[in-house]
Amino acid sequence: MYTLLALVFTYPLVLHLNTHVIGPFRGDNFEYVWKMWWVPHALFERGISPFLHPDVYYPFGYPLAYGEITPAHTFLLTPLTILVGEIAAYNIAILASVVLSGWLMYLLALRFGESPSLLAGRGLGRGKLAAAFFVGAAFAFSAYQMARIAGHLPLIDTHWLVLTLIGLDRWLQTRRLRDALLIGIGFSLSALSSWYYAFMLVLLLPVYVLAYGELRDLLPDKCTWFALVLVGVIVAVMCLPFLLPYLQIDAEGAATIPLDEAQFWAASPLDYVLPNARQPLWGAAVQRIGWPFPGDMPYEFMTVSIGWVTLLLGVIGWRRTKGGSWRALKWLMIVAFILSLGPTLTFGRLPLGLPLPARLLREILPFADGIRSWGRFSIFVMLGASLLAGTGLAVLERYRRRTAVAFGVTALLLFSSWNGAAELVSVSPRxxxxxxxxxxxxxxxxxxxxxxxxxxxxxxxxxxxxxxxxxxxxxxxxxxxxxxxxxxxxxxxxxxxxxxxxxxxxxxxxxxxxxxxxxxxxxxxxxxxxxxxxxxxxxxxxxxxxx
Known part of the structure; x- marks a missing residue:
């Protein structure tokens, strides 16, 4: 079902996989199509390192580490790129990430829904499949995801974030090395999709562990240290070869984002509560509120919206959940929300001048001054809100026609998330x-x-x-x-x-x-x-x- 929905939400892309990409802009989407072509071209046709393009930024050469290399796509999908071409491979990666995000959130929702602390010990009950499907749809077709498909290929891979959280939550309960293996793989693939996600996970996973509430048992347990070593080895083996070019750039002082630029792209609390700014019926009115300036509202500010359906059900779910996993999830959301607001608080693009933790992190943490858009932390708020909304939907079990009601609520969610037919742009030479x-x-x-x-x-x-x-x-x-x-x-x-x-x-x-x-x-x-x-x-x- 998520596959069908992905095709509907991106239609008519499926009819033009080899010639077009989702627009409406020609921007980062073209950059990542180029990178998916360049890596196999450099490796197999020119026989040179793909990390440096000698004919871009000529005569100095262009290190690809000046931007996202996104090895999860450019390197790991090289066989697919060779087989179908860079345009089709790019589009398949976009579609697959939406489907996988929905499916893995569905699995995570089932896991959280089995919590005996939910609904007075009854879990999600007989309606758990419908509620879990809703959770997957809320996340996979959120404003964040639907804006990313327009060109932010590295950031579309939110399914690896979900996989990491599945592994961590399972490990906290079982201490099994195979769950630690899942954490390592999920973290590594998140990092290889976008270094933004690696940075976020480094900050947020400890919050989840601390809030889970079993730190005294974890520290003396040798399984904890075995798991840390295993995760560290996996991450080092998978990520270090791709991290080295960035370390060199950072050592040169070339990976710093100006403070005013980082602040401009931060989220505002208002962004979270505004409805979908791209929905055909009300999107124009919402954009006038969220962007009270001449010109179009930047897509980056449209990614933060939780959506009213998810927000309302999430508030209900917040009050109905307790226990280690839910407590950890809520604290993760709180910290992610605060960090998403950037170095200084704004409200509706109006600067309020209040310094926030992100400003301190820019001063004390390596790579933090290279973060351009702190608002991207909102993906973890969306992840948590989707899970909580599933529990809010579970309250409908009291109705006889709970399946029909759940279907109607999910349909309303999808309608409010829909942005109309996808605007495609042709990928071709001038x-x-x-x-x-x-x-x-x-x-x-x-x-x-x-x-x-x-x-x-x-x-x-x-x-x-x-x-x-x-x-x-x-x-x-x-x-x-x-x-x-x-x-x-x-x-x-x-x-x-x-x-x-x-x-x-x-x-x-x-x-x-x-x-x-x-x-x-x-x-x-x-x-x-x-x-x-x-x-x-x-x-x-x-x-x-x-x-």
Whole structure:
């Protein structure tokens, strides 16, 4: 059923698996399609390390650690990419993650629903399957998940977070090494999907263990130390080879996010209680509340919404649950909620100036100053709210038609989570890429405006024209690029052209329809005697940089 729902929520993607990805934007989705192509291409066609692309950020080379490498997709899915191509492999990964998130949450809900402390010792009762299905649907089709499918491939793999929690909760009850093995595998795959998730788990799993309430028994138990060693070995073997490039970047001081940037992308308490901001019936009104500024509300702020159905049932469930697992889950949610608010408290994008724990963590924890979006901690709030909502739904057992009521509530949940037909974008070369590919000799390319160069699509287009580019893209790279090469901000001034010439740039591409907010006009470019207009292909004007 989760598979069918995934196909419905992403329709018509299933009809275009080889040619399109979910949009509506061309952004990070194109970046990760490129990375899924680049890794097998580097390994098996060029025979070089995929961790450094020599022809991106030319002539220096581009370490992929400037952004998410997401090895769970780019490396582990290499056989699939070779078999079906990078576009289809990307889409299959998106669909599979939604299905697996629903299924594993279903299993976790069944486990939590067996708690003898729930409903006066009766667990979820005969309606537990319907309640567990609801939990899986609430999580898999949450606002967080449905925003991530538009391009955040590393963050869509929330099923590994659920697997880790299943393993931890089982181990706390059994102390079996096979459950510790599950923790290690779940944690490692979470980390290999996104280092964000590794950072979150490092902070939140100890909270779960402490709140579970058996620390005095755990510390002297040798099974605890065997389990820690086993988990540590698994994580080291699976993750260390992919962590080393990031350690190098961090040592160079190149993995730091400015404080104001980290604060901008933090969540607000209001974001949690607003309904789905992309639902066709009420989404526009919600966005005007959550984003009272000109322009569209960024997708990142739409990911935090719990949804009113889940929120209401979750409040009921909060009051009806007790015991070690539920207590641990609630504390995990509380800590995740506080961290999701970022370094300083805001309300509805209005800064309140109150420092929060995330600000202290940026000062004292390794890698914490590299976190760009603290709001992503909200996934753990959503995970807990979904489980609690399942227990809230279980109260409907008192009704004779409990199955029909549960079906109706689940249908209401899915309707409120639905964003309409998925907007697809074609993954294909631009006419200018085909023209560049036909040009003889080896030369480098620059793109303006800078926002067009420092973007996911610009990375993908290198796959088609196969020419060196002097720019790149990733989580940290746009900050570094502007900081390292401020003269490029003065294009088309001579100092910017001098630097480009030293990098063997022959052609400068100017995206005509994106010049509205740039400090220069197309007339300024035409007036620069060192730039000769060669050709215009659709929105791309091509200029040759003269000696």
């Amino acid at each position: 006419p200018v890429d085909l023209w560049l590919a036909e040009q003889p000799e080896r030369f480098a390319i620059m793109q303006y405006p800078l926002e067009e160069a420092l973007s996911g699509p610009a990375m993908l287009y290198t796959r088609y024209h196969q020419k060196p580019v002097v720019f790149g893209y990733g989580t940290y790279f746009p900050f570094l690029f502007r900081e390292r090469h401020p003269e490029l901000l003065d294009f088309p001034a001579d100092d910017s052209l001098d630097l480009l010439a030293s990098w063997d740039v022959r052609y400068v591409l100017v995206t005509i329809n994106q010049l509205g907010n740039t400090p220069f006009t197309l007339a300024d470019v035409d007036a620069q005697p060192r730039l000769r207009h060669v050709i215009t292909l659709e929105n791309e004007a091509v200029y040759e940089l003269l000696p």
